[in-house]
Every structure is written in structure tokens, then in C-alpha cells.
Amino acid sequence: MRPSIKQVASQAGVSIATVSRLLNKPGSVSAETAERIHQTIAALGFRPNFTGRNLRAGNSRTVGVVVPTLSNTVFAQCLQGIELAARELAYSVMFTATEYLPQDESAAVERLLSHRVDGVILTVADAGANATLDLLEHERIPYVLAYNQLSDNAPGRTAVSVDNRQAARDAVAHLIALGHTRIQMLSGQFSASDRALQRHQGYLEAMQAAQLAPLPAIEVQRHTLTAATDYQQLLADPACRPSALFCSNDLLALSAMRDLRALGLRVPQDISVMGFDGIPLGELMEPVLSSVVQPSGQIGEVALRTLVAAIENDNAGLAAAEQRRILPHAIRTGASAAAYVAPAPED
The missing domain is CATH 3.40.50.2300 (Response regulator)
Structure with missing residues (x-):
């Protein structure tokens, strides 16, 4: 059982009403008494119940x-x-x-x-x-x-x-099966999400299993925003642009599709996009977002x-x-990821 207000009062040598007054109106108790009660609260690890429900039962449901x-x-x-x-x-x-x-x-x-x-x-x-x-x-x-x-x-x-690593590996394997060899991961910062790190590991395993060279992951400041300048420059440069993006979440994938359109690129004709989460909004997009669906x-x-x-x-x-x-997870094939078609040679 967690410490009760009664235990606090008993150990501090005051009444329950005094403890209650301190918690609800701190200025109504002398500084000396307040200090003694606060020390007791800290020693017992007591937390006041602001909802006031089920105090005697010791639980709130x-x-x-x-x-x-x-x-x-x-x-x-x-x-x-x-x-x-x-x-x-x-x-x-x-x-x-x-x-x-x-x-x-x-x-x-x-x-x-x-x-x-x-x-x-x-x-x-x-x-x-x-x-x-x-x-x-x-x-x-x-x-x-x-x-x-x-x-x-x-x-x-x-x-x-879900098994984040295996799910990511399945997603990248799907892109590889479509003929993509230059696949890059777009992610929120790894320091903010162990799931993103596990999904990156799955990306690496899928690339290595296919004997393909992994590309450096692109980390952006926010999980759902893609305003990084180096990211925009990468997508705009045909010489270094990947043929497919694997995104660590669906909102990131949808943001990428927006940015690609702003650069004059078509999804999936110029670059394929794969997300992770399977949010319902992805099915309402044109093209429908390809994604890992987690329940x-x-x-x-x-x-x-x-x-x-x-x-x-x-x-x-x-x-x-x-x-x-x-x-279990599933792969929504969608239409934002399609078979790789080599770009036509320039005249």
C-alpha cells in the first residue's frame, strides 16, 4: 500500500486536517509545522491525491x-x-x-x-x-x-x-523486391526514439541481406517535419537522390511526399516512398501511402x-x-512505392 495522509499526520505529529490544510492552502500552516510535514512527506514518498477519490481504499481505478x-x-x-x-x-x-x-x-x-x-x-x-x-x-x-x-x-x-526491427526489414525488403537498390532512411532524431533506432537496424539488415550498400540515414529535427536544408538539397539533386525513401513514421512519409511535389518530383514515378505505422490517413492520400501497418x-x-x-x-x-x-504487423503495398524504372538518359 502507498503511504496515506493518515500516516503522514501520525509521523509528523499533527492532525489529518493540518496535513490537508497544508496541501490545499499552504499559507494556513506555520512555517515550522509545514517544514516538519514536508520532511515526513519526502521520507514516506507520499503523493497527495488531488482527485480525493478512494483514499481509504488505497486505489483510484x-x-x-x-x-x-x-x-x-x-x-x-x-x-x-x-x-x-x-x-x-x-x-x-x-x-x-x-x-x-x-x-x-x-x-x-x-x-x-x-x-x-x-x-x-x-x-x-x-x-x-x-x-x-x-x-x-x-x-x-x-x-x-x-x-x-x-x-x-x-x-x-x-x-x-510490434517487432520494429523485423517490420522495418520487411518494408525495405518490399522496396528491394520492386527493384530499388538506392534506398535511404528518413527518420526523426534517433535520440528521441528507440523505435526509430530499431527500425534503422532493420533497414541495415535488409540492405545487407540483399548485398546492397546502406545510405546514411537522414535525421530531421522533428518526427513529423522535414524542413532540413540538406534533406531538400539531396532530393533536388538527381546525382545523389535515392530511388526510394523508407520513413520511420507515416507523417514523416506524408511530409516527404509534399516536399517531393514542391520540388517537381512525382511519387512513385521519380521516387518511391514507404512509411511506418499504417495510419488511416495514408489510405486517403493520392497515391495511397505504402506502409508498415501496426495494430x-x-x-x-x-x-x-x-x-x-x-x-x-x-x-x-x-x-x-x-x-x-x-x-503482428502487415505491409500495406499502397501505390506510393512502385517498381523501379531507370531514368531515361539525357540528350
């Missing part, structure tokens, strides 16, 4: 969700899966976003914990080395990672994802059910098969 952004609909789809499953199990959901800033992850989780959520579903920049996850484990707060794919050096951590709604649903199982079993350890849930 609320889960927190931390995602990088909601501007990418892949996370909105995941959140919908979480919400529908939570509703079925009589849980509520609170969410926040980090805007792809790793340094904001801990603050986002702290905000949720201050509302006494029973557990957290989160997507982090790096699941292998992460202070936020270390904190959750130290305080025995159940959590499940969504989209982060755990490596073997992260024992005990629970995650739901985002199902990722959210499975993550919620896994988290609730951990909460209701008092954070008991999950079986190894439940800790590493890898869901």
Missing part, C-alpha cells in the same frame, strides 16, 4: 497514460484502444504528452502520480536506460510500455509492441489489460510471455 504526442494519430489510435478497454473494466484514464522531450518524461509521470493513478502506460524515448522507469520500479508502481520494444538487457519490464488500437487494449492484471494482482510478476507481447 484510474490509470495514467504518457505518449510522445497526439499530433500523430498512431498514438490517438492507441489511446482509443486503452480507453475502450478501460471502460469495459470500469477504469478511468488520464493522459499527458511529452512532445518527444525525454527530459519531460519524469515530470509527466509525476503529474499523473500526484493524482494517485494505480498504474501507468507509457511510451518513452529509451526503454533500456530510463530514470523514469527506474523510479516506477523503485516505488513498485505497475506500468506497461506501449510501442517500446524491449531488448534482452531489460529484464522484468513489460511492453507491448495501434490493439497495442493500447493489450497494454491496458496487462496493466490492470498487474494492478489487481498487487504488481505480482507477469509470466515472461506476458512481459514481451509482440503483436
